[in-house]
Amino acid sequence: MDFHLTFSIPLFKEKINYAHRSLFIGSCFAENIGELMQHYKFNGLVNPNGILYNPLSIADSLNRIIENKEVKESELFFANECWNSWEFHSKLSNPDKQTCLSTINNNISNAHHFLKQSDWLFITLGPSFVYKQKSTNTVVGNCHKIPQQEFTKHLLTVDEIVHSLSALTEKLNVFNPGLKIVFTVSPVRYIRDGVVENNQSKARLIEAVHQLTKRENTLYFPAYELVIDDLRDYRFYKTDMVHPNEQAIDYVFKKLKDVAFDETTKSLFEKIKNIVTAKNHRPFHTDTIAYKKFKETYFNNCTQLLKEHPFLNFDDELEIFSS
Numbered sequence: 001m002d003f004h005l006t007f008s009i010p011l012f013k014e015k016i017n018y019a020h021r022s023l024f025i026g027s028c029f030a031e032n033i034g035e036l037m038q039h040y041k042f043n044g045l046v047n048p049n050g051i052l053y054n055p056l057s058i059a060d061s062l063n064r065i066i067e068n069k070e071v072k073e074s075e076l077f078f079a080n081e082c083w084n085s086w087e088f089h090s091k092l093s094n095p096d097k098q099t100c101l102s103t104i105n106n107n108i109s110n111a112h113h114f115l116k117q118s119d120w121l122f123i124t125l126g127p128s129f130v131y132k133q134k135s136t137n138t139v140v141g142n143c144h145k146i147p148q149q150e151f152t153k154h155l156l157t158v159d160e161i162v163h164s165l166s167a168l169t170e171k172l173n174v175f176n177p178g179l180k181i182v183f184t185v186s187p188v189r190y191i192r193d194g195v196v197e198n199n200q201s202k203a204r205l206i207e208a209v210h211q212l213t214k215r216e217n218t219l220y221f222p223a224y225e226l227v228i229d230d231l232r233d234y235r236f237y238k239t240d241m242v243h244p245n246e247q248a249i250d251y252v253f254k255k256l257k258d259v260a261f262d263e264t265t266k267s268l269f270e271k272i273k274n275i276v277t278a279k280n281h282r283p284f285h286t287d288t289i290a291y292k293k294f295k296e297t298y299f300n301n302c303t304q305l306l307k308e309h310p311f312l313n314f315d316d317e318l319e320i321f322s323s
Helices: 028-039 055-067 097-116 158-175 195-212 223-231 246-260 263-279 289-308 315-322
Strands: 021-026 043-046 077-079 082-084 120-125 129-133 138-140 151-155 180-185 218-220
Touching: 021 028, 021 055, 021 097, 028 043, 028 120, 028 246, 043 097, 055 097, 055 120, 055 138, 055 158, 082 097, 151 195, 158 180, 158 195, 180 195, 180 223, 195 218, 223 246, 263 289, 263 315, 289 315
Parallel strands: 021 043, 021 120, 120 180, 180 218
Antiparallel strands: 077 082, 129 138, 129 151
């Protein structure tokens, strides 16, 4: 018996290859897939703002990156013993104000130059819910554990989502005309909003994204449907029953590889995967002739691939295999 409800995914008309640059932004699921791409040596940048969830904050972050607009010192606030920005995740917060500001602005500058030369932008939307700071009536990307009573919660309409992301895609097309934009909806279930409310939230995102993908150079990849409808089992979730586990993430990544990589890239991917797996191998005995031959073999594999594809980075692997 087949325990999967499999469905076909349209092939990408243009394919991803190892010479491309890809920026991943959005929910923690964008981070999962982006980090896998980096792990297998694709040139990727993941969440320069840290994890972001709602469409408006994601749009605001990309607008700032496009404009290369620095965060001012006056935009930071102090809470929970750290300096923070409402537009950035807490992992970029810091007890030292200048360190926080410098880290944030370096990330903006690096992302600006990376996005300008990128071939792909993956935007993963989490919920349709946003939190507005009462004192300013502005949407925040992260609440930084500030008491709930300081915010109002709002469920975005489809039109609000489309309006914000449509303006963003137009701006992106001017900034980098060759950029391909891939929208995904996160399969993470935001049940703290309520089970019914989570489904309502996801439905609005899905409708909005399908309106947006009617544009040229804009695609939809069904990460949400792969987990919710194809896998459709709590064994593919972590113990919180909310976040997809490693097995589910690998499954979605494989589906992305199937539809988005060209045949040359798939072949190169398998060679690189073999090298990365070998790098993580931990033998019981490191002083044997067999292990020395093992390292020599993979050192040679790395150098051969670097001759053929000089844009790859095997610095870590070469250090291990040559030691």
